[in-house]
Amino acid sequence: MDIPQWLNIIIRSSILVFILFLLTKWLGKKQLSHLSFFEYIAGITIGSIAAEVSTGLETNFFHGIYSLLVWTAIPFFAGMLAIKSKKARNIIEGKSTVVIKDGKIQEETLTKEKYSVDELLELLRKKNAFQVADVEFAVLESNGDLNVLLKKEKQPLTPADLQMDVAPEKVPQTVILEGEIVDSALAASGFTRAWLDVELQKLNVAIDNVFVGQIDTYGKLTVDIFDDKIKLPQSKPRQSLLTALKKCQADFESYALQTDSAEAKDMYNRNAKKLQNIIKKSQYLLNE
Template sequence: MPQWLNIILRSVILVIVLFLLTKWLGKKQLSQLSFFEYVAGITIGSIAAEISTGLETNFFHGLYSMFIWTAIPFFAGLLAIKSKKARDFIEGRETVVIKDGKIQEENLTSQKYTVEELLHLLRKKNAFQVSDVEFAVLEANGDLNVLLKKEKQPITPQDLNLDIAPVKVPETVILEGQIMDSGLAASGLTREWLDVELQKQGIAQDNVFIGQVDSYGQLTVDLYDDKIQLPEPQEKPLLLSSMKKCQADLESYALATENEKAKQMYEKHSVKLAEIIRKSEYLLKN
């Protein structure tokens, strides 16, 4: 067999074997590696490269070695699931590097991190000042998780006592110019509705790279031609404006009427509508 053909066959077989071995180890191998898995992954890759091009190397001996190097982290992972001590030894433990806005120098040094590296990780978490951080933990896989102090955290609807409806996953209704009937069906919409929405925005279906419908039934699109300026949706602002006008009219009627019962009725409904506007204004502005 020619050497070039031998290399091709070896490489194809090893790609399949590596794929199967990685599937066997599980998705954790792809997302976060312990020290043990990191070393095993490098070694397995080196073995695969060697037996792929090293024609003088026994092919099956290389496969045996790869299986061994895969089996060890696999069974080590099973052991880590069963034992907390084994898990701490194999995968490592989290380390507190900031507490009450103060850097824990000893813990930082023990993990071989410099202050500059810590500040870099903090900036990636949108924390630009150490004193703003209540708690920061360096996880075993190298990720930094940050808890900002209460007064530095972004305001949420809950802080404003706003009731927010649950948001559903947006459904894709157009993909690369093609209508996705499954997305329309999941949203309870039809092709006729989609045609009307596209006409409102003056968009041709063929020019839509991706179109999605949010949980409020609003269509947003990304076009192939990015130079085209899309009009901002006006349904929500118009609804908010109408609600405010109705509330103002109720107040006017309450002031204008001399009938005491009618005045109380207008004032009562004006207060109710004002409360509805307060709770829904956040949604209708975004």
């Protein structure tokens, strides 16, 4: 039974997509980002071969697969050789070149790299460098990226310049995703579901309405809700303080009920009453 051409094309294409996926995974993530000359050439050729094998029904399918394997092996082994030898790496991947030094464009280098002044200025603007004279060094990397070092007086001030100690930044944790709590991220941030409930109450948002909720370095919860037309309430520091005091009081009362130690129970109850008195005396100041 002969397979219809349209079905044959679908089957060939499906198989090739799977094979290309495996071959690309074998080459590694570099093939998806910074391409060497070999990888650039191989990528174009592999795509052309795959297209021909998919639609060229008169050609032998397995001959195309063999060709794909060869063209995948070339950049793979070239990359392995580049890792082993710096000389080979310079030939295969190219070398970085200085195109601006001490605020002056290196015209010969720029011409050698086949870049025009306009293209260089465009790359500089992408690095927030709008004047050549402000640049100490500009290096054109082998993958075509331009890295720029501004002159010292043109660099923005940093806490280190002012001899200031700053707390290290932490990775923001996504604790709510499409209305569901991500417990692993919540635990990594050092908070609990009870804390999350209090923060959502401050924002007057139900968890089912939260598309994405994240905790930043300083422990602040920010949310993006499904309905963008709904306006989130502005942060009210005094109201937040009142809520925090009430939560502390509730925690003390809860601890008192949970402990079997008479001494601890008395301590929790005393502190809960102290907080209750503080809240009663200051509530008119904290209500906004």
